[in-house]
Amino acid sequence: MVTQPLWTGPAVALVNLFDHDGAVEAKRTADHAARLVAAGIRGVVVNGSTGEAAALTDAERVELVAAVRQACPAVPVIAGASGEWWRPAADRAAAAVRAGADAVLVAPPRLGGSLTGYYGRVSEAAAGVPVLAYHYPPVAGGPVPVDALSGLGVAGIKDSSADPARLGHELGLGGPLAVYTGASALLGYASWLGAAGAIVAAANLVPEECLAAWDRDAAAQHAVLRAERESKALPGGLKQALAARYGTSPVRRLGG
Template identity: 30%
Template sequence: MTAHEPYSGVFPAMVTPFGDDGSIDFESLSADAQRLERAGVDGLVPVGSTGESATLSHDEHVEVVECVSAAVENVPVIAGSGSNNTAEALELSERSAEAGADGLLLISPYYNRPEPAGMEQHYRTIADAVDLPQIIYNVPGRTGRNIAVETAVSLADHENIVGYKAASGDLGRISEVVERTREADFSVLSGDDAMTLPTLSVGGTGTISVVANVEPERTCAMVGAALAGDYERARSLHHELGGLMRTLFEESNPIPVKEAMAMRGHCEPHLRSPLSRASEGVRGELEDLLSDLEPTPELELEA
């Protein structure tokens, strides 16, 4: 095994575009990956929750990773490959590596609600077997169980486990993970757009972001300003994006973000059942918000 660098910056949690028959629209997926790379993001994260991985077959999952990996040239592709079944997560991780993934994002086991010992064993099994940088993902709102801080800190000593995606909404927990892994080559990345700036303020290194699908330049400018210590500019951009961040989560992700991307011409708003199209109210809010967020020359120069 080799030592891996931690992650820093903006990593859009990509959507998976579908045609009106429910099939994957690989042409739009490839174009979207290239658009985000041109906008200046630091990496791409396909087949996570935002990518509707729960309704993709394993073969489709691998095909998405192959498509995104082939589409981009200079940014890493971090494939979502988690499962509540360790053997299944290991298989998805191995297949994602073969498909060209540069790293892995591993949601914690959902539904089973493992105890800390089982959680740690799950992650170490995959990290021991797959020599790619891996990010553990804490999102108790989807999984029903927090990754204990002690577990995250212990896993940070594994050379293949290089980061923690924080989507608990608990800044105290996030701050403790940062505090207790400061001596390790370990990234703490926000997994909640509204918490990105607070997470950076306590020592986080970036974000795996939904809003960056719609506003990659502003998101990159905000995170870049914060990492450079320019919190006045970072706060200004955070508040510019605030309304959009909130509306993107008024209904289950990725319902609103697909609608917003359709309004910008990046994909169709099709989702796989049981997800349904955004309500008229959310569509109206998005139209108003996007009309106020036109690209600016300044941001284009920074991207």
């Protein structure tokens, strides 16, 4: 358990880029991450839901973590390492740490089971590197009950539920738990309430606005929401919007 957050403020839930044949573009993904860090983004989460982690091999996961780590030496790199049971989650956590991850983000197993045992084994495999729980059912595994958090031995939580009451409950637990919102609609609110930071997909597209929204700029918060709405209206969503802004590949493995 750490006593200080690994980072504060907005981090990006990074897209992973694929070429026209669907192969991983690790270098271009890392270059995109570096561009966002240069804009002020405080951390990079690789191989999460936004990165289409469910469609990646374990070797591709490692390649992407290593590439982003090399491209972004000045900020924490956090690797998604969820699994359907503790063994793949633990193996992915250990591999991510060897590849240079500063922390791992792990959703509970989709089919349930003992959360204490699951996170205990993942933490053991992570060998002292912080483990963040991930609450985003049913998109990423099962739920993380707020009342169970203090007994899991995790360093923090990413809560993508967009439930402001739940966020307040998590922050009310006190202690060293670092709470990160995964909901771009709650950037300013989470900052005001005292959250450690945020991990949001919108930071791929509008990093400066995400930073300003975290600093409670209402106009920036509206700009983030508008960018999200507009990208969701596109065929291919976020990746099409990124292609239009940055010239990156719009290819998806999931939903493509």
